[in-house]
Amino acid sequence: MKLTLIAVGHKMPGWVNEAFAEYQRRFPPDWPFALKELKPETADSAAQTKAREADKILAAVPKDALLVTLDERGRDLTTKALAQQLERWQLDARPVAFVIGGTEGLDERVKAAAHFSLRLSSLTLPHMLVRVLLAEQLYRAWSVLAGHPYHRE
Numbered sequence: 499m500k501l502t503l504i505a506v507g508h509k510m511p512g513w514v515n516e517a518f519a520e521y522q523r524r525f526p527p528d529w530p531f532a533l534k535e536l537k538p539e540t541a542d543s544a545a546q547t548k549a550r551e552a553d554k555i556l557a558a559v560p561k562d563a564l565l566v567t568l569d570e571r572g573r574d575l576t577t578k579a580l581a582q583q584l585e586r587w588q589l590d591a592r593p594v595a596f597v598i599g600g601t602e603g604l605d606e607r608v609k610a611a612a613h614f615s616l617r618l619s620s621l622t623l624p625h626m627l628v629r630v631l632l633a634e635q636l637y638r639a640w641s642v643l644a645g646h647p648y649h650r651e
């Protein structure tokens with residue numbers, strides 16, 4: 499299953515790139531996990547910023563991909579439920595694209611295009627940490643499905 503993370507934010511601090519890369523490199527060849535970083539927009543209003551970023555996000559979604567937004571207002575899943583959800587998406591034989599918004603969050607157009615909205619916590623998290631947490635949780639979900647000892651019940 500092809501996974502892509504579309505993240506608004508570039509020029510991340512070294513510790514973010516290092517932590518993300520640590521999990522990214524663990525994915526097996528049949529679960530390639532790609533990162534597409536988008537340069538944040540600056541506009542006169544938050545609405546304009548989000549609208550411009552939405553254009554770039556929607557253009558970056560791979561063809562036929564299922565779109566999953568990361569959103570503090572989304573659904574929270576247990577590790578097992580996330581693994582089961584990924585298994586269902588795998589059966590759909592479609593790539594999955596996860597989206598993390600920038601400082602202002604995600605535009606309604608991106609939210610409306612999403613097949614699923616995933617919450618990692620009820621707290622508002624900084625996008626840099628969401629990137630790392632998502633990579634770890636997806637790797638953990640893969641380990642559940644693969645029976646790999648990384649995840650212990």
Ligand SMILES: C[S@@+](CC[C@H](N)C(=O)[O-])C[C@H]1O[C@@H](n2cnc3c(N)ncnc32)[C@H](O)[C@@H]1O
Nearest residue numbers: 568569570598599603604617618619621622623
């Ligand atoms: C700093 S937050 C933006 C907060 C923004 N005010 C909002 O209302 O979404 C940047 C991005 O991180 C992600 N994010 C933040 N907290 C999250 C959480 N608890 N669960 C999932 N994603 C989260 C979302 O994709 C969000 O667009």
